[in-house]
Amino acid sequence: MSEHKQPDLARREFLGRGAVAAAAGMALAPGVMLYGVAHAKPADQPASSKVRWGMLVDTTKCSNGCNACVDACNKEHGLGNEQHSRPEQRTQYIRKVELRHKFTGATHSLPVMCQHCEKPPCVDVCPTGASFKRADGIVLVDRHICIGCRYCMMACPYKARSFVHEALTDQRPHTPRGKGCVESCTMCVHRVDEGREPACVEACAADGSHAIIFGDLNDPNSEIAQRVKTYASSEIRADLGLNTGVRYQGI
């Protein structure tokens, strides 16, 4: 395995330079800006802490009753193949929540998934280190280490995690899932590492809503960073000071 430790420097340098040139937003003409979209890191390089992946949900564009993101997520990760679990036990990575302001009567519909906190409570409480945050801000469960104690499910203020109660079959190759482990939204890490967007973002755009955008919060040229800078956005339970990677606009 020694060749694993010897990076091909020429290749790495080339890819690095290419990525930098591609990631920077380019001004085509005064006032016309080409936003840098999500770019794949080279497959042989680790996730960088210079990146902070995040999502911004515009609740004014998210319509009540639309389930496109949830359906796309279930399809992408092969969820819903439990045979014996009750519906409330079944895994959900993302769910739609309807909000109603008691005084004004204003209603909002919003997708809620793992918020990919900067200081995730689930990581704090995990006794084995299975719950962890990747360098680029994506919070994951390493099922190889998870013992299924479910402390993280208790700790999560967003109810984002699920527990698999039964032996599963027919998993998708990119989302291994099995009995006795806790799981949650992975921000489609397998897609992100290939330079693609999460399935929910893609489905929302395909549906014409464009309510969720995905990108690098740390890259000032990315669309998400520009939007977060320009418009007021908030976190759910901002009082907890978790600095979530998923932000909401219009609530």
Next chain:
Amino acid sequence: MKRLRQLLSMAILALTLSAPAFAGEGGRTFLPSIPAAKGEQCVEDTADMRRNHMKYLQHHRDEAMHQGIRTEKHSLKACLECHAPVEGNMAAGGKEAEGHFCVNCHVYAGVTLDCFECHATKPETTAQFHPLVSPATAALKAADRTDSAELLNRLVGVTENKTGVAHE
């Protein structure tokens, strides 16, 4: 003396009759049935893979999981793309799991294999795969995955054997 000759001839006859039983691929030893892989050459030498595949897999798994280093070499997904269950074998009535490279060898060696309790047992061909990431999947037809329950049962059978609960 006559009796001795008689005994000898009987022994020779017995040996001759029993010869076909030994004459399989492995001679006197039972060998696992190992389906042929798709590629020309494995990522490491065969001897090295036999001894160290679990180390390579574990090393790769930790890097992929925690750091996002998703190289093809030594990844379980890439293994399965070459060592994919052969369609013909999979379809053989009720013995779907027979054609699985990993399972066959682990059952033979009596080593419990936990990978497939969570991981998919074979590759799938969809648009989900980037063509650069997994060119081999393009060559595979999208097959139904009815075999994975069988496979799981088979693996659980192995586990129980080891703990002496049940025999396959």
